[in-house]
Amino acid sequence: MKKVQFSPVIVILFFAVCFSLFTPGSASGAGFALIENGVSGMGNAFAGGAASAKDATTIFFNPAGLTRLDGQQFIFGGHLIMPYVKFHNEGSTHVLQPVTGQPLSGGNGGEAGVTKLVPNIYYSRKVSDDLVVGMGINSPFGLCTEYDDHWVGRYHAIKSDVLTVNINPSIAYKINQQFSIGAGLNFQYIHAELSNAIDFGTLDATGSLGLPAGALGLTPQMSDGYANIKGDDWGIGFNMGILYEYKDTRIGAAYRSRVEYALEGDADFSRTPAPLAAAGAFTDTEAKADITMPDSFSVSAFHQINPQWAVMGDFTWMNWRVFKKLEVDFDNPSQPNSVTREDWEDSYRSSLGVTYTPNKTWSFKAGTAYDTTPIPDAQHRTPRVPCSDRIWTALGLGYKVSQMVSFDLGYTHIFVNDPKIDKSATGDDAIRGGLQGTYDAHIDIVSAQLNLAF
Numbered sequence: 370m371k372k373v374q375f376s377p378v379i380v381i382l383f384f385a386v387c388f389s390l391f392t393p394g395s396a397s398g399a400g401f402a403l404i405e406n407g408v409s410g411m412g413n414a415f416a417g418g419a420a421s422a423k424d425a426t427t428i429f430f431n432p433a434g435l436t437r438l439d440g441q442q443f444i445f446g447g448h449l450i451m452p453y454v455k456f457h458n459e460g461s462t463h464v465l466q467p468v469t470g471q472p473l474s475g476g477n478g479g480e481a482g483v484t485k486l487v488p489n490i491y492y493s494r495k496v497s498d499d500l501v502v503g504m505g506i507n508s509p510f511g512l513c514t515e516y517d518d519h520w521v522g523r524y525h526a527i528k529s530d531v532l533t534v535n536i537n538p539s540i541a542y543k544i545n546q547q548f549s550i551g552a553g554l555n556f557q558y559i560h561a562e563l564s565n566a567i568d569f570g571t572l573d574a575t576g577s578l579g580l581p582a583g584a585l586g587l588t589p590q591m592s593d594g595y596a597n598i599k600g601d602d603w604g605i606g607f608n609m610g611i612l613y614e615y616k617d618t619r620i621g622a623a624y625r626s627r628v629e630y631a632l633e634g635d636a637d638f639s640r641t642p643a644p645l646a647a648a649g650a651f652t653d654t655e656a657k658a659d660i661t662m663p664d665s666f667s668v669s670a671f672h673q674i675n676p677q678w679a680v681m682g683d684f685t686w687m688n689w690r691v692f693k694k695l696e697v698d699f700d701n702p703s704q705p706n707s708v709t710r711e712d713w714e715d716s717y718r719s720s721l722g723v724t725y726t727p728n729k730t731w732s733f734k735a736g737t738a739y740d741t742t743p744i745p746d747a748q749h750r751t752p753r754v755p756c757s758d759r760i761w762t763a764l765g766l767g768y769k770v771s772q773m774v775s776f777d778l779g780y781t782h783i784f785v786n787d788p789k790i791d792k793s794a795t796g797d798d799a800i801r802g803g804l805q806g807t808y809d810a811h812i813d814i815v816s817a818q819l820n821l822a823f
Contacts, residue, residue: 399716400663400689400743401512401531401754405448406430406489406505408818411779412734412765413722417681419610419621419669424820425491428505428539430667431610431623432551435493435501435541439822444491446777446818452482454514454755455809456790458521462803464571464794465589473802474590478520481752482810483513483530498543505537509557509625510662514753522752523566523593524801525792529753530562533662537608552609557628559660560601563697563753567594567651569642571800578645585642594641598656598697598707600634606664617673627664627691633657636699654701663688679724689713689743708797709751713743720761734765734779747791755808757788765816777818785810 404415407426421427422434425442461473493503512531516522539553569578570589576582610623636656645651669683690713697707722736738761744750750757765779787807794803 399687399718399740400692400713400756401510402663402687403487403508403511404718405450405487405814405816406507406509407444407491408446408448408765408777408779408816409767409820411448411777411781411814411816412736412763413681413724414720414736414738414761414763414781416683416720416722416736416738417669417671418683418685419623419667420612420619420671420683421669421681422612422619422621425493425503425505426489428491428493428503428537428553429489429507429509429608431612431621431669432503432539432553432608433541433549433610433612433623434621435503435539435551436499436543436549436612438493438501439495441495441823442491442493443821443823444489444818446489446816448487448814448816449484450487451484451813451815453480453809453811453813454482455480456516456520456522456752456755457806457809459806461521461805462794463589464799464802465574473521473804475519475521475523476517477806478516478522478752481514481516482812483515485511485513487511500543501541503539503541505535505539505553507535507537508533509535510559512754514755516752518566522804524568525751525798525804526563526565526753528562528564528597532560534558539608547614549612549614550610551612552607555606555608555626555628557604557606557662558601559604559630559632560599561632561658561660562597562599564595564597567596567638568592568800568802569594569645575800577800578650585644587642592642594651595639596636596651598634598636600632600656600658602630602632604628604630604662619671621667621669621671623667623669625665627688628662630660630662631657632660636697636704649701649703651704652701654699654704656700657698658696660695661691663691677726679726681722681724683718683720685718687716687718687743689716692743710749710797711751712745712749714745716741716743722763730769732767734763734767736763737761738763747789748793750788750790752790752804755788755790755810757808757810758786759812760784760786773822775820775822777816777820779814779816781812781814781816783812783814785812
């Protein structure tokens with residue numbers, strides 16, 4: 370039978386077209402990192418990610434693992450991420466009377482989690498006994514929360530949507546029977562949309578509009594405007610890794626660099642009081658924002674106990690310390706910049722997994738992970754990213770139809786440790802108000818992957 374050959378150009382174009390049909394977004398890792406970049410590792414909670422190297426998804430987790438693959442592989446996977454995020458107000462107060470406790474008006478915001486489909490696509494090709502190349506398209510970061518327009522925290526956030534698309538060409542070389550190295554470039558696109566209400570009544574009452582206090586006669590919390598900011602950019606980074614193999618044991622280490630963006634886009638304002646609009650304030654304008662996505666480092670181990678059982682583990686560090694603040698600069702000189710202090714800290718993820726393979730057709734997987742939040746405390750938590758420590762419980766299975774075709778399925782439930790918000794109506798939040806409350810939150814993920822080998 371004649372061996373099937375694919376043109377790399379056709380494969381890359383096919384990847385790009387398929388990926389453009391989907392919109393990644395819902396965060397399920399620390400901060401707004403997305404770990405869901407391969408289904409075959411989902412059932413193990415991605416334990417052993419940098420060492421397992423079972424298929425072409427290793428391009429994301431450790432490109433050195435490509436040297437374990439023969440022929441050509443094509444993988445198309447998707448993760449349906451279903452977050453549940455519900456806020457409970459616990460005495461949020463207005464800026465004008467934070468001591469006596471005048472409340473912020475509005476409801477709890479409804480169920481703010483947004484279900485998203487996160488795809489990933491991979492292709493690998495063995496060039497020689499020691500050299501393998503590949504291409505991955507995935508989404509390493511994403512976020513989407515959306516509250517009711519008139520909820521109690523509307524001045525902090527209504528909609529927050531961050532999408533990234535990462536194009537990751539990679540190459541791996543087998544130095545000898547024990548060591549392999551690999552590296553890749555990351556051409557990364559980001560698109561962000563942020564919206565919130567504006568309390569023109571309080572701005573007027575406090576004299577924050579550059580006019581005498583109360584000059585416009587607006588009522589606090591009853592004269593809301595609306596701001597919607599969109600921007601995008603391309604950034605570039607790299608990833609690299611090393612894999613050590615000895616008999617039935619593999620140890621891998623992988624690093625992904627930070628990626629810096631300078632987003633540019635538009636800020637649209639609506640329901641601006643006529644005197645302000647006439648003066649040029651809170652009118653549509655272009656906007657800019659700089660943001661840095663963190664670098665990360667993983668160490669993983671994989672051990673095949675016998676033909677049926679394998680165990681694996683992973684430890685990952687993520688440098689969220691680079692995320693200091695979110696500042697939007699407006700081109701309109703009459704429009705003050707918008708600043709939200711973040712001051713995030715590094716996060717850590719530890720995971721353990723096991724795989725049982727009773728025969729050549731089936732494999733069954735289980736895993737657990739503990740993921741720490743980069744948000745230092747309730748004062749720094751925002752409703753845009755109500756992240757907290759989380760525990761993963763994961764199950765998965767693999768089914769091999771033939772030498773050419775196989776499938777992977779996975780399910781994960783993530784327990785989120787009751788995020789709390791304790792904002793005071795001071796500093797950057799002086800007009801937004803003192804938002805206080807707790808969240809009920811959890812995440813369910815259902816994943817499926819088609820594997821083709823030639």
